[in-house]
Amino acid sequence: MRSELVFRWGVLILLALIWGSSFILMKIGLVAIPFNELGALRMLLAFFALMPIGIRYWFKIDRKYWKYLLIVGLCGNGIPAFLFAFAQTRINSSLAGMLNSMVPLFTLLFGLLFFDVKSKFVHWTGVVTGLVGAIFLLYRPGIAIDSSSMYGLYVVAATVCYATSVNVIKKYLFELSSTVITSASLIFVGPICGLYLFSTDFPDRISTDHAFVVSFLAVLVLSVFATGLAILIFNMLIKRVSALYASSVTYLIPVIAILWGVSDGEVVSLTQLAGMGGILTGIYLINR
Template sequence: MTEQNRKWIYLFVLSIIWGTSYILIKKGLQGFTPIQLGALRAIIATVLLWIIGFKSLRSITSKDWKWIVLSGFVGSFVPMFLFAFAQTEIDSSVAAILNSLVPLFTLFVGLFAFGIGFTKNQLVGVLVGLVGAAFLIYFGKGVNPSQNYWYAGFVVLATICYACNANLIKSKLQDVTPMGIAVGNFTAIVLPAVIVLPLSGFFKTDVISGEAFWSSLGYIVVLCVIGTCIAKVMFNRLVQISSAVFSVSVTYLIPIVGIFWGTLDGEKFTLPQFFAAMLILFGVYLVNKKKTPLKAS
């Protein structure tokens, strides 16, 4: 199989996995607080990655570790908590759609942090996508007046983190194996997670004996196995065989999967929200559209 075909397969599979992640986070929050959920995700995912790929840490050189640690916090640790806090107030389908902002911020991070230029079409795409996000938040607030849609800002911050991580992997970690990056990332963040979990009150009797404890724990385990471990390795490989912007184009399909699961779970999704989502995806399309070269006269 050629790398061209492989990158499209990775893109499709990742969209299914990550599109399902938001409903799993929602279910996990039935038994845990956002801090407990974030810390649990980091710990469980680390253990699983150590089991399947601990030897891959050998592929990380001493000069790469500072980038591995930074990638771990920016691309995994911080977003885990941001999405958990966001979904205490906004629907999982809305979180999935807002995640589509990643390619837009990837472009900006690439420009300001790594000196990667962009075209006028891409600049327009960023502006269109941000307008779509603003409309989505506005319409969502109207559909769910009891929800605090300022929490959508947590998702926006998480997308900026993902954008930074995509550029970081592409520019600094090309020589490290995808499994090595994933295992290294979580090895770097597991100690803070271990410290945070008991401080969050996780081991209190009312939490452990809670009605939703075991079911929520089950959802988080599934999220860690598929949505974190498997998907993380696939994404790292996708970045390496494509480009930072192409790799985060997985966000084209994530909203479709997220809306599907959200609707099944009883979430409301209106026509204005749909048009706002289309506006975001159109912006993403413009960002990823290749510039047509001018013909010589």
């Protein structure tokens, strides 16, 4: 029992380190690569990294799982990759990391509404508290509602996608291994993103220019570790624990994201910290 507890915490911390660093990596990637190309490149590289595994298992997967793997591919990988990249063209990496903490809130909310998860009053209290915290994160006194901070809504949309994916995996794909889920789901999005990427001017953008090389390497690390390896580990964790517990890795992700952001000169306001506190309080309540 103790070894299992150590394993769970170890995996959560590892995931937090990887995913908490993903926001600063996106920021670096966006220096020389447009957001749409970054999202497509991220999916393509992740697909290449796991392609040998995906192709190996693809023809052994029962067709009844294909529609759920498509949902996981789109909601757990493809759509969020573009939403996060677009959001970070106008918001800083630390704010993106803090907003990402809403995943457990939507995981529970969608579980209650669509996946037959049983609820308690305290769970609903947690959802409301977390949503209020998110409003504080996005609110900036004296700045218009259409300001750059509202690009955080794209991050919120991405967390909705992640929550959908988590619930689908837990309810419909529990018979498949995490390796199969991760690699097979990328088959649905990787090639399409590749075709899109090379329909843009990305091939002409490829160069040995220092800025491009640094941005490309950042996206490469982001793809292999944050999109490939981390999702594989996360899907494995989902199969061993509750979807809610697994999504609680977002307790730790914003801490890493904030540390990276501050080290890069970003400013985190007291209002944002208060909002972050509201979200974490909400996560605590829904885990009770």
